[in-house]
Amino acid sequence: xxxxxxxxxxxxxxxxxxxxxxxxYPPFSSRSTDELIEIAGGTTARWQAxxxxxxxxxxxxxxxxxxxQKKRFEFLEQQKELRWQEELASRRMQDYSIIEKxxxxxxxxxxxxHTLIYHRSLQSEGxxxxxxxxxxxxxxxxxxxxxxxxxxxxxxxxxxxDRLKEIERVVLPEDSTSLR
Numbered sequence: 001x002x003x004x005x006x007x008x009x010x011x012x013x014x015x016x017x018x019x020x021x022x023x024x025y026p027p028f029s030s031r032s033t034d035e036l037i038e039i040a041g042g043t044t045a046r047w048q049a050x051x052x053x054x055x056x057x058x059x060x061x062x063x064x065x066x067x068x069q070k071k072r073f074e075f076l077e078q079q080k081e082l083r084w085q086e087e088l089a090s091r092r093m094q095d096y097s098i099i100e101k102x103x104x105x106x107x108x109x110x111x112x113x114h115t116l117i118y119h120r121s122l123q124s125e126g127x128x129x130x131x132x133x134x135x136x137x138x139x140x141x142x143x144x145x146x147x148x149x150x151x152x153x154x155x156x157x158x159x160x161x162d163r164l165k166e167i168e169r170v171v172l173p174e175d176s177t178s179l180r
Contacts, residue, residue: 024051024054028054028055028057028058029058031055031058033059033062033064033072034072034076036055036058036059036062037055037059037064037069037072037073037076038073038076039051039052039055040052040055040056040059040069040073041069041070041073041076041077056069087126088126091125091126091127091128092126092127092128092129093129094127094129094130095129095130095133096130096133096134101133101137104133104134104137104138104141105137105140105141105144106141107141108137108138108140108141108142108145109141111134111137111138111141112138112141114134115134115135115138122134
């Protein structure tokens, strides 16, 4: 038992040593200054603490001060935010093609399931028009199905009335003559 715990401790220590000696790929020296600034300005939620420290050291080797790093990091973050806003604007205007809409209309039960499962993700990802088109396709699909069922029911009732009239026409004349 103690031997097993000893081996686990040795394995843990060897893994810890390996991670302490870890090299980053690509090495910091070959990365662009903007990449290093993004790493150095990042958080430990996104980057390992060693990576942040290594990036800061490499930036200091290149002669970039902490103040310059902060300014450039803020600029890069603003650029990312602008690109993200442009992407969201593009997503808001994206829609399905006519063929896709027709397919969604025809196969509305499948579309309904997708709408129930993925509708929130479409809207939360910024695809507002696509989410709306899905809803419309499902609603029209349900309405068309109900109209088709209603028409079929009306036809069936009409044919049933015609059948009953035919039975009355054939059966009643015989009964009326036999009663007299």
